[in-house]
Amino acid sequence: MGYVRYDLKGIKCLPETLKKLDFSSLFTREKMPFIGAFSVHIKEIKETLRRFKEIYDNMFVIGIGGSSLGIQSIYEGIYGKHKITGRKLYFLENVDPFNIHQIFQSAPWDRTVYCVISKSGSTLETVSIFNLVLYEMKRRGFTDLYKRFIFISGKNTPFYSIAKELGAPFFEIPEEIGGRFSVLTPVGLIPADFVDIDPYALVGGGMEILEEISQNKEHEAIILTCAEYESYINGRNINVMMPYSDSLRKFSEWWVQLWAESLGKDGKGQTPLPAVGTVDQHSLLQLFMDGPDDKFYQFIKVENFGSDFILPKKTQVLDFIAGKRISDIIHAEFEGTVEALRQGGRPVAVLEVSRMTPEVMGALFTLYMVKTVVMAELMGVNPYGQPGVEIGKKIAKRKLGGV
Amino acid sequence: MGYVRYDLKGIKCLPETLKKLDFSSLFTREKMPFIGAFSVHIKEIKETLRRFKEIYDNMFVIGIGGSSLGIQSIYEGIYGKHKITGRKLYFLENVDPFNIHQIFQSAPWDRTVYCVISKSGSTLETVSIFNLVLYEMKRRGFTDLYKRFIFISGKNTPFYSIAKELGAPFFEIPEEIGGRFSVLTPVGLIPADFVDIDPYALVGGGMEILEEISQNKEHEAIILTCAEYESYINGRNINVMMPYSDSLRKFSEWWVQLWAESLGKDGKGQTPLPAVGTVDQHSLLQLFMDGPDDKFYQFIKVENFGSDFILPKKTQVLDFIAGKRISDIIHAEFEGTVEALRQGGRPVAVLEVSRMTPEVMGALFTLYMVKTVVMAELMGVNPYGQPGVEIGKKIAKRKLGGV
The missing domain is CATH 3.40.50.10490 (Glucose-6-phosphate isomerase like protein; domain 1)
Structure with a gap:
């Protein structure tokens, strides 16, 4: 799929992890x-x-x-x-x-x-x-x-x-x-x-990427998930999703629910952490760079924002930004963060999307739903249901007099 | 401070942790x-x-x-x-x-x-x-x-x-x-x-709680921070803040920056996770209840929302909510979550605030700034500065042609 692709520089998985997956039974109505x-x-x-x-x-x-x-x-x-x-x-x-x-x-x-x-x-x-x-x-x-x-x-x-x-x-x-x-x-x-x-475009984007992944056992999304599984097994209990786009903040919250509720079972689970670039460079990046090595990182880069601005030829302060586009600034900051984390030996995957369209959104949803089922398969948990929340619900109901 | 208080049921800290704190030097211009x-x-x-x-x-x-x-x-x-x-x-x-x-x-x-x-x-x-x-x-x-x-x-x-x-x-x-x-x-x-x-109310709330904490070495905020430190040492590398109020979402993001950037240094650090109740009961609670025991939990309860609604005497679906207030619903769900997590043996602290006023906001900011300095003291890191983000900044500048 041309408009949604991974850059997995340095991210690999072990052949035995890949072997754990019974690929032929994965893309069925039962599993998905x-x-x-x-x-x-x-x-x-x-x-x-x-x-x-x-x-x-x-x-x-x-x-x-x-x-x-x-x-x-x-x-x-x-x-x-x-x-x-x-x-x-x-x-x-x-x-x-x-x-x-x-x-x-x-x-x-x-x-x-x-x-x-x-x-x-x-x-x-x-x-x-x-x-x-x-x-x-x-x-x-x-x-x-x-x-x-x-x-x-x-x-x-x-x-x-x-x-x-x-x-x-x-x-x-x-x-x-x-x-x-x-x-x-x-x-x-x-x-x-x-x-x-x-709706046709949303579903169409989903179908296209589903087709792509289901026909390639070594698709980057599968390799990535296997690598995430290995990092989880090795103690990285936190998984960060950091899009460089204000428009994808809610998408990362959607993914947080998907990853947390589907995998957080039987004492297992990896905690998803949402972040947004560049904003969270001023908030979480210090911890990412210099804190404990307990995280896996997924960045999302949007190539074309649909709008753009050119900075004036003569700027007040910071000469080097004169004449640059605002998208140049956000891309440079994105690259700075990714490179710095990679240089620091942290596991970093990058998802690149061409532009936020309904097709791309449909592909993103499908990609992450598939990844979640694959991760559940590797971890040995059932991705469906949420048995852990029942006690709290019962207590709340009782407090409201609902017996 | 009457309108901001902790409920620390079951949360204690060891005397030796408390002893590590040189309380007399903490509340100085140098440390704070x-x-x-x-x-x-x-x-x-x-x-x-x-x-x-x-x-x-x-x-x-x-x-x-x-x-x-x-x-x-x-x-x-x-x-x-x-x-x-x-x-x-x-x-x-x-x-x-x-x-x-x-x-x-x-x-x-x-x-x-x-x-x-x-x-x-x-x-x-x-x-x-x-x-x-x-x-x-x-x-x-x-x-x-x-x-x-x-x-x-x-x-x-x-x-x-x-x-x-x-x-x-x-x-x-x-x-x-x-x-x-x-x-x-x-x-x-x-x-x-x-x-x-x-501004007077904001600063006034801050001064009041500062006075309160600085005069009581066993203030609940200090005990809580010591307990968080112990949980961190024992492998709980995630700290959750979950207010039951849409209005406090940004406050928990403010705290995320404070906790992450101040403590995430020299390979140390505890990852702050923001959540909002009741929304994230449908998102993160399954992981909290049934996932790994790698988290410390802080809930915030707002007693009075300033507005309220009474549900009709005859409801469609769920008879037991008829005639209840909307605030009854959110409070019952809050209590359900807290009790369920406590019953599950997870470390849970609750901060209760009377109502969102400028004084309360000032107190909340100050409370968490003090806690952060105390945590840094216990962890042995300097809460100020963010040396880890410099490499990324340099790379970004270079990409923009700024040498």
Whole structure:
């Protein structure tokens, strides 16, 4: 895939690690059920969204964790941190009353469509916020609720019944696809289509890289994951992802969930650490360079930012930047960090992407979902499910009087 | 200090660790030069800002790392993620061309004041963005540049000369106060005052907690830091800060820089991991509960969010939340997580704050700056300076043709 490629200078893996992988059984629906996402009925999504896009300017995405991080990554990946024109997404994720208050206060309620996402249909935060939104809409006199909601949930969940009751569109998250692997299902594709990010392009990018990796046992993504596994076995219990781009901050948070929840089991697990260049050169780089050798590093370089600026021919302070482009500055700082870490003997992999497009986003998601399943296979853990969080949920429920 | 207190259930430290600390020499200008920040001339700040506040609605804060994270923490801590009314701050931090483009496009240039912050006066990102902003202002025909700039930098730096040349206000960052310890100097106080967050309250909160800790060798903050040191020695190389509040996300990023850059030296260092509840229950909690026991945990509970909502008496789905407040939900989830981790034998400290006020923010900053110096003392590293990042900077400069 031309526009997403690895530079693995100095990163190798042992032949015996590679041999541990039964490659032929990996790319199956059983091991990688998210592959099924690539056959969803995008046509139906696009038809449903066309109606909503004619009427509404904003979408509230009501969901948390795997139901929200993927679409947040797409949205920021394509439109950056401050989308200027056109339809917008708002994310109602946390049950922080102050944050909810601010979004409710600034929301244009009458030009908004509400997309509720929860696989179980009973996620505490999502159900709470859904109830509040419903209450607020009724209080404001809305009677056409069925026109303003889209539900995305598992079949036969409470949200399925509510969607039927309201007569609102319902899209199913198949049983076997966990939240953190769901970004290329309706969970990510519906809000994406609302803001004109083409679902076909997202899924197409994913399919292309899947094809590429599945046909090459020594694909760089596989070698890299084997090397990460070896570093983990050798005591590097932290894995850093540091894109040099503000637009990829959310993507690294999406990856944090994927890596942490899928692998953190049975006393095993590698802690993912998100960082953003150049900002975190002023924050974490000292620790990376001069602290303990307990980390694996993945950098992401974006070649073309879509926008650029040329610095004036005569600058105030720092003559050597005169006439340079801003992208020259961020690239030079990126290279400085990578080279310095490599010189210091730290394991550094670089992912280079040509430009943030829907195809590239789809490829990035798929690449990292595949890597996660490969890592789980090597570590001997089941990447699906999250049994460890059940105790806390029970305690919370009891505190709320829910027995 | 009534409104900021620790719950250290189960967290103890060994008497010999406590004995390692020469408490009498700790709270001196030499060990904690940021104490000097508490005597800055706030009156001068307030007078300067009064003029700007009469004319301008927005401030661009141009700075990176220690010159930006502190004020970002204050701004989000007090006003949340979406300040609705009144004067606003915009942060120009990274040299990401797309992000700069978006801020430039949406900025109301004629109603904006520009606050440029760099201790060295030669920070690559800040100088680049400053040059761009200056170019853009001239291009737009602004002739009253001296009325629109405030400079905060070290004495005798390039920005000092530029400020004199433009006739713009200049505030000094004293030589001995590093960026990550500078939030209660003009660096944080000037932008704070612009958005009506009282510098006296910020500094007052800091002074109060400083007084409290310095007079009690067995203050909970000291015991906690000793316990963190012991956990570090015993192989817990990761330290998690997880506030249950969207408004404290930036504060935990500020702490990440403080902890990482101050302690990550000479092969030593503990990696700080930021998280936000309840969001990261759906992201990191599985790893925390069921992964390796390689972490120390600090949770922050905010008792009063300032806003709240009551759920309807009859809810759709989850009967047990009917009639509950949203703050009940977030508190129950917080307690569920803390109890589950404690039951699992993980080291968990809880910081409880009454409500996010300027006094509380000032106390939080000071508390964590003191803890960092104490940790550095125990680990035997110098908390100031960041020698490890020099190589990368040199490589970047060379790539830009700056020899």
